[in-house]
Amino acid sequence: MELKLGFRDISHKNKNLTIHKAVSEPHFNEKTVLVTSTWDYVDLWLKRAGKHDARFFWNQAHSFYDATQLLPKTSAPLTAYYCFLNATKALLLTKGLQFSDQHGVSGFTIGGQTSLSNEKVKFKAGGILPALCNHLGEPANGEIYTLKDLLYNLPNIHRAFDLTYSADTELFIPISNPKIVRSQTTHESWFCAELTDKFANQHSINKLPNGFEREGSISDKWIIRASNRFDWRPQQRPASLQRYKNYHKGLRKHLYYINGASRLWYIKRGGNTPGIVPRSSMTITFAAMHKLSEMSRYTPDKLSKHFDCQHNWLLSEFVSSATAQFIDEISSELTGHEFMLPGRN
Incomplete structure (x- = not known):
């Protein structure tokens, strides 16, 4: 996503911070x-x-x-x-x-x-x-x-x-490229992901659970985001990571995956x-x-x-x-x- 949008990816351990299979104590520091x-x-x-x-x-x-x-x-x-x-x-x-x-x-x-x-x-x-x-x-x-x-x-x-x-x-909407992004001007950070193929439309947006919405600054893709926020401060990485773990546990109440050879994540409709x-x-x-x-x-x-x-x-x-x-x-x-x-x- 381009910098001019007002938010950017959060890099952690040389990769974008994203969601994790573990709910309570995910180890974001370690390799798959x-x-x-x-x-x-x-x-x-x-x-x-x-x-x-x-x-x-x-x-x-x-x-x-x-x-x-x-x-x-x-x-x-x-x-x-x-x-x-x-x-x-x-x-x-x-x-x-x-x-x-x-x-x-x-x-x-x-x-x-x-x-x-x-x-x-x-x-x-x-x-x-x-x-x-x-x-x-x-x-x-x-x-x-x-x-x-x-x-x-x-x-x-x-x-x-x-x-x-x-x-x-149908209960589950597939999501692509799930990750955590950070505001360009503040420490506010949040979850976002993309809807693709037959799910890239307003009908899918209308099905989202409470607390999720379309990213209004992007018109050529169907990007969804969580309205809830947490603070990510690069100079306070351990504390920021702990805040994200708490935030992540709430996210995972709505996000599900299917075990397999690739990462298949879904959001359950509300x-x-x-x-x-x-x-x-x-x-x-x-x-x-x-x-x-x-x-x-x-x-x-x-x-x-x-x-x-x-x-x-x-x-x-x-x-x-x-x-x-x-x-x-x-x-x-x-x-x-x-x-x-x-x-x-």
């Missing part, structure tokens, strides 16, 4: 870690850090992950959920957070029809999932969601959701759209997989009926993709690093 799988990297990281209890649960999660890859779709949710449960315990132990052994989530079914809207999930006030919610700045006070709405709010399966429920509004669940994809995925694991364990016949319905592909995509996405997010949250697949992959 290129790994085929984060399992071994995080295991060694925990070993170096002396986090022996966390390392035990991390390796338990890895074993459940491996088992999940070998099971059919009606059985895989059970081991996938225990993978999530143990990985979350590893995160909470690493962060020194208190939690009870209760799972902190339950499910129930209403009505007789096989429908994702009839499958309910309740976030309890105490346990492992609420501890994760608290860590991420989310409430956990008995909120109840449908399984359909939880799946609706996950970007990694949103294409499958849109094709399954074509009448529902407004009064029915079905929006204002939570991290980590807590949503945990809760949704718990519901499927309950069915896999106690009512496998009912779960099998879900795989015979119109939403069978959506469920299949969730079970297939959720573990890799969840573990990538937990790995970043646990270590503060960003992980990407090496170019050779």
